[in-house]
Amino acid sequence: MLRALAMLSFVVVGVVDTIVMGSYGAVVGFVPPRGDWTLRGARWWARGILLGGFVGLRSEGRERVPRGEPVVFMANHESWLDIPALLATIPVQVRFLAKKSLFKTPFLGWAISAMGFIPVDRENRREAVRSFEEAAARIRRGRSVLLFPEETRSTDGRLLPLQRGGFLIAIKAGIPIVPVGIEGAGRCLGKHNYLIRPGTVTVRFGEPIPTAGRGVTEKGELMEQVRLELERLRGHAGAAVAVGGDAGGVRNDH
Secondary structure, three states, X not given: OHHHHHHHHHHHHHHHHHHHHHHHHHXXXXXXXXXXXXXXXHHHHHHXXXXXXXXXXXXXXXXXXXXXXXXXXXXXXXXXXXXXXHHHHOOOOEEEEEEHHHHHOOOHHXXXXXXXXXXXXXXXXXXXXXXXXXXXXXXXXXXXXXXXXOOOOOOOOOOOOOOOHHHHHHHHHOOOEEEEEEEOHHHHOOOOOOOOOOEEEEEEEOOOEOOOOOOHHHHHHHHHHHHHHHHHXXXXXXXXXXXXXXXXXXXXXX
C-alpha cells in the first residue's frame, strides 16, 4: 500500500515538477552562460522528484570535487533515480550525456536541450562516437561532463562491464576522472520495477583520479582503477563484472 501511494505521489509530483521546471529551464536556457541557469532549476526539479517518491538523499565527499577545472564524472547506474540524485548533489556546473530519445520528451527534453546536455544515439555507432567528440569539445571549453561508463542500467545490482569511450576522452584531454558511487537507487526503483520503494539514495564522490601523462595504452589500468573505486563507493567492493567493451556503443538506457 505504501509503495502504491509513493508511486502515485511520485507520478503526480513528477508531472507537475517537470512541466513547471522544464518550462523555466527552456526559457532561461539561453541566458549566458548558456545552460547554467537551467541547471540551477534542474537541481530543484531533482529534489522535488525524489521527495515526491518519498526518497531521501544523502551525499558524501562533495568537498573532493575539484573547483575551477573540468573533470569527467563517472557514476554507476542502477536506476532512473540516479539522474535526479546526481543533479541534486554534484556541486559544480556539469553536462550529462543523455539518451537521444529524452530530448523528444515535452518540457524535460526542452530543458536538457537548453542546458546543453549531449544527445547520444545508442543504436548508431557513428553518432555515438560523435557524441563523445562533442563531450571532448565541451571539456576543452572548460565544462565538466558526466557519463555512466556501464552505459545502461544494471538489472541485478552488479556493476556491468565498463566501456572505454569516456576513458579515452579523459586521457586525451588529460583531465581527472571523479568516480561517483550511488547506493540505494536500485532498491528504490530498479530497472524493471514499476512501483517505487521509499528509502534513501546515497551519492558518494571519490578522490579525483589523474589522467595527465597517461597514454591510451594505459586505459585498461585506468578502467580497472575506476571500477574498483566505483565498487567501493557504492558499497559493493569485489562484486564487479570484468571490464570490457569498446569506444563506440553508448547505452544510456534511462
